[in-house]
Amino acid sequence: MTKENVQGAGEDEQQAQSKKALKKQQKEAEKAAKKAEKQAKLAAEQQEADEDDFAKDRYGISPMVQSQQKLDRALVRVQDLTPEKAEQQIWVRARIHTSRAKGKQCFLVLRHQQFTVQALLAVGDRASKQMVKFAANLTKESIIDVEAVVKKVEQKIESCSQQDVELHVERIFVISQSEARLPLQLEDAVRPEGEGDEEGRATVNQDTRLDNRVIDLRTTTSQAIFRLQSGVCQLFRDTLINKGFVEIQTPKIISAASEGGANVFTVSYFKTSAYLAQSPQLYKQMCICADFDKVFCVGPVFRAEDSNTHRHLTEFVGLDIEMAFNYHYHEVIDSITDTMVQIFKGLRDRFQTEIQTVNKQYPSEPFKFLEPTLRLEYKEAVAMLKAAGVEMGDEEDLSTPNEKLLGRLVKEKYDTDFYVLDKYPLAVRPFYTMPDPNNTKYSNSYDMFMRGEEILSGAQRVHDAQLLTERAMHHGIDLEKIKAYIDSFRYGAPPHAGGGIGLERVTMLYLGLHNVRQTSMFPRDPKRLTP
Amino acid sequence: MPMYKNGEVDPALKALEERQDEVLRRLYELKATVDGLAKTVTTPDADLDASTLSRGPAEAVFRGTADLDSLLGKDLGALRDIVINANPGHPPLSLLVLHALLCQRYQVLSSVHVHSSVSVVPPPLLSCLGPRHIDSYVRQRFQLGFTLIWKDVSELQMKFNTQSMCPIEGEANVARFLFRLLSAEPQDPVTVTQMDSWIDTAVFQLAEGGSKEQAVTLRSLNSALGRSPWLLGQEFSLADIVCACCVLRAGLNTSAAANVQRWLESCQNLGHFDCVYPLLQ
Numbered sequence: 172m173t174k175e176n177v178q179g180a181g182e183d184e185q186q187a188q189s190k191k192a193l194k195k196q197q198k199e200a201e202k203a204a205k206k207a208e209k210q211a212k213l214a215a216e217q218q219e220a221d222e223d224d225f226a227k228d229r230y231g232i233s234p235m236v237q238s239q240q241k242l243d244r245a246l247v248r249v250q251d252l253t254p255e256k257a258e259q260q261i262w263v264r265a266r267i268h269t270s271r272a273k274g275k276q277c278f279l280v281l282r283h284q285q286f287t288v289q290a291l292l293a294v295g296d297r298a299s300k301q302m303v304k305f306a307a308n309l310t311k312e313s314i315i316d317v318e319a320v321v322k323k324v325e326q327k328i329e330s331c332s333q334q335d336v337e338l339h340v341e342r343i344f345v346i347s348q349s350e351a352r353l354p355l356q357l358e359d360a361v362r363p364e365g366e367g368d369e370e371g372r373a374t375v376n377q378d379t380r381l382d383n384r385v386i387d388l389r390t391t392t393s394q395a396i397f398r399l400q401s402g403v404c405q406l407f408r409d410t411l412i413n414k415g416f417v418e419i420q421t422p423k424i425i426s427a428a429s430e431g432g433a434n435v436f437t438v439s440y441f442k443t444s445a446y447l448a449q450s451p452q453l454y455k456q457m458c459i460c461a462d463f464d465k466v467f468c469v470g471p472v473f474r475a476e477d478s479n480t481h482r483h484l485t486e487f488v489g490l491d492i493e494m495a496f497n498y499h500y501h502e503v504i505d506s507i508t509d510t511m512v513q514i515f516k517g518l519r520d521r522f523q524t525e526i527q528t529v530n531k532q533y534p535s536e537p538f539k540f541l542e543p544t545l546r547l548e549y550k551e552a553v554a555m556l557k558a559a560g561v562e563m564g565d566e567e568d569l570s571t572p573n574e575k576l577l578g579r580l581v582k583e584k585y586d587t588d589f590y591v592l593d594k595y596p597l598a599v600r601p602f603y604t605m606p607d608p609n610n611t612k613y614s615n616s617y618d619m620f621m622r623g624e625e626i627l628s629g630a631q632r633v634h635d636a637q638l639l640t641e642r643a644m645h646h647g648i649d650l651e652k653i654k655a656y657i658d659s660f661r662y663g664a665p666p667h668a669g670g671g672i673g674l675e676r677v678t679m680l681y682l683g684l685h686n687v688r689q690t691s692m693f694p695r696d697p698k699r700l701t702p
Numbered sequence: 703m704p705m706y707k708n709g710e711v712d713p714a715l716k717a718l719e720e721r722q723d724e725v726l727r728r729l730y731e732l733k734a735t736v737d738g739l740a741k742t743v744t745t746p747d748a749d750l751d752a753s754t755l756s757r758g759p760a761e762a763v764f765r766g767t768a769d770l771d772s773l774l775g776k777d778l779g780a781l782r783d784i785v786i787n788a789n790p791g792h793p794p795l796s797l798l799v800l801h802a803l804l805c806q807r808y809q810v811l812s813s814v815h816v817h818s819s820v821s822v823v824p825p826p827l828l829s830c831l832g833p834r835h836i837d838s839y840v841r842q843r844f845q846l847g848f849t850l851i852w853k854d855v856s857e858l859q860m861k862f863n864t865q866s867m868c869p870i871e872g873e874a875n876v877a878r879f880l881f882r883l884l885s886a887e888p889q890d891p892v893t894v895t896q897m898d899s900w901i902d903t904a905v906f907q908l909a910e911g912g913s914k915e916q917a918v919t920l921r922s923l924n925s926a927l928g929r930s931p932w933l934l935g936q937e938f939s940l941a942d943i944v945c946a947c948c949v950l951r952a953g954l955n956t957s958a959a960a961n962v963q964r965w966l967e968s969c970q971n972l973g974h975f976d977c978v979y980p981l982l983q
Binding site for chain 2: 538551554583586
């Protein structure tokens with residue numbers, strides 16, 4: 172090859188290259204032109220949009236409320252939106268329950284606790300297209316402030332709690348935005364189980380609920396359950412205060428296990444260890460020996476029981492009663508059952524809305540009871556069970572299935588969900604239970620049942636130090652560990668009896684629910700420590 | 703004035719007053735005795751203890767409390783509790799009378815409860831079974847339980863042994879059941895039929911009937927009671943209890959004919975109807 176050829180080839184190449192380069196340049200130029208065009212178009216649109224958005228000041232995301240100013244503005248609650256407020260222009264703060272755009276309109280459902288109301292935003296002289304689009308794109312659960320006119324509706328809005336009115340939105344601002352992806356949908360969380368399966372729609376399982384408790388607690392059902400539970404606590408306190416009881420607080424860090432060594436949590440206590448109280452038993456009794464006569468306490472109870480059942484928690488709220496009596500422990504049973512009846516009556520008369528709300532998702536029979544409370548004896552219960560075909564010994568404890576069967580038999584005959592079983596066999600009760608004076612095989616102890624499940628275990632306590640020591644030795648208990656307890660009865664102790672109930676279990680059984688975790692806000696069990 | 707000397711009452715006047723008081727007191731006592739005798743004389747024999755019944759073709763023998771086992775089934779250690787659910791708007795008067803009779807024969811543990819389906823019950827209905835027995839806290843000491851529950855039911859209902867018995871409905875039917883526990887049922891089938899007939903008449907004509915039916919029934923009662931002291935003849939029976947209660951509840955006692963009035967008074971004198979009168983408003 173001659174130099175000239177190479178040169179020629181090089182020139183060819185260069186020519187080819189420059190052609191390619193040209194083409195490339197051309198393409199890039201086209202691309203750039205298109206991009207510039209697009210940008211110009213967008214800018215033009217934006218300008219157009221900005222120009223047309225006459226409602227710019229009436230919507231948007233508010234700056235985070237850092238207490239910048241004190242606005243003299245009254246916020247109306249959703250539950251107060253009734254026809255009486257028709258034509259009034261008011262401000263409402265609520266969550267976005269749902270939002271749906273339909274052409275030039277946007278339908279929102281706003282929610283506050285158990286109450287929902289429909290809100291409407293339509294393109295018109297008050298709202299621009301951009302404003303409606305903004306509203307339709309708001310994420311669920313965001314908290315918003317809305318200024319609106321309350322309007323009466325001719326046809327009832329069945330799907331909301333406020334059925335006779337709707338809001339016509341004038342201004343809408345976001346106070347706290349929610350992330351777009353929610354770990355669970357609230358509609359799914361209130362859907363009844365059966366309905367979910369039938370229509371192929373989702374329901375939320377318990378673990379997901381408990382993992383995202385903050386959102387699960389927002390549902391109407393949860394709000395109703397915990398308001399009712401608050402009612403139980405309040406009725407318990409009010410009834411007992413009216414009966415002359417004194418509320419006491421007992422220590423939860425204690426030196427010795429009260430009910431028995433097995434199911435107790437140990438904590439490190441400086442250089443030694445201590446235990447978390449399994450019940451306020453010992454301290455309630457000491458208060459009686461200290462002449463307080465009638466006491467009650469509300470506080471946490473810790474049971475390290477590795478039971479993964481529908482009705483056991485490792486930590487729950489105990490409502491405990493202890494009372495000195497004159498001559499017979501039935502005086503105490505009467506007092507306790509009367510307190511329970513007052514609680515049931517209070518719930519029946521003042522919490523019907525909450526009961527109905529829970530029943531929508533979890534249908535159940537209303538809770539029935541007798542006044543005065545039905546009291547059966549253990550021997551009768553055994554006879555009833557035997558008549559129903561159950562084989563059991565006279566002094567045997569009742570197993571859980573037998574308790575449930577007994578509950579059904581009592582319900583069939585007396586139509587009551589609440590009753591007392593008196594005179595349990597001595598052998599199955601704790602060492603501090605007073606034996607029956609007429610029959611050493613039985614004791615002055617009792618259990619109370621709701622819907623066939625035990626809610627209270629109580630008894631007349633041994634208030635004599637000598638007898639108490641004998642009973643403890645009989646049960647093989649180390650006297651050194653309970654020395655302080657026995658000592659409290661050495662300086663004059665009145666005859667007394669009492670019992671305790673679990674707040675979560677009572678709420679669960681009253682409402683006819685099936686898992687105690689539904690009635691415990693942040694439940695604790697062997698497998699769950701958070702939230 | 704001769705009666706008052708020195709501001710003091712003349713002792714002679716005092717003595718006179720005392721004699722007057724004494725005479726009046728003795729007069730009252732005499733009147734009470736005569737009244738009592740009158741009641742005993744005018745009230746026909748009404749002892750339900752079968753041992754004093756006139757000897758008829760079928761002789762009933764007083765069998766005592768062991769018959770509870772044969773009537774109600776073997777005692778398994780549970781209190782034999784009869785549960786009656788009644789509407790407080792229609793108190794079952796005849797059952798209250800039967801309760802009083804049962805208490806005379808057996809050791810009965812009576813209790814009254816209000817069911818949660820009812821919010822308020824007037825106080826007389828809460829104490830209609832009488833005062834609580836002193837030993838009522840020891841259920842085992844009783845042979846029979848009588849548990850009355852005021853409940854929102856449309857028809858009176860009795861439950862006893864839910865495993866082997868269906869509930870019994872209607873005041874008349876429960877009354878028949880309870881009467882059998884008194885072991886005082888007439889043995890002769892004709893008399894039993896007559897008793898049933900009177901009971902049905904009372905329930906369907908007197909209690910549920912219009913004024914025409916009530917008038918007809920009252921006339922039959924009057925003529926039957928003209929022939930004998932009690933509806934079935936010489937013996938007081940369930941027919942008398944149910945009919946009397948229906949008459950009283952319908953408020954027809956004041957306007958009834960002579961024989962019916964006399965018969966109602968006799969019923970009252972027996973003492974078993976004491977629980978009923980406070981409930982008639």
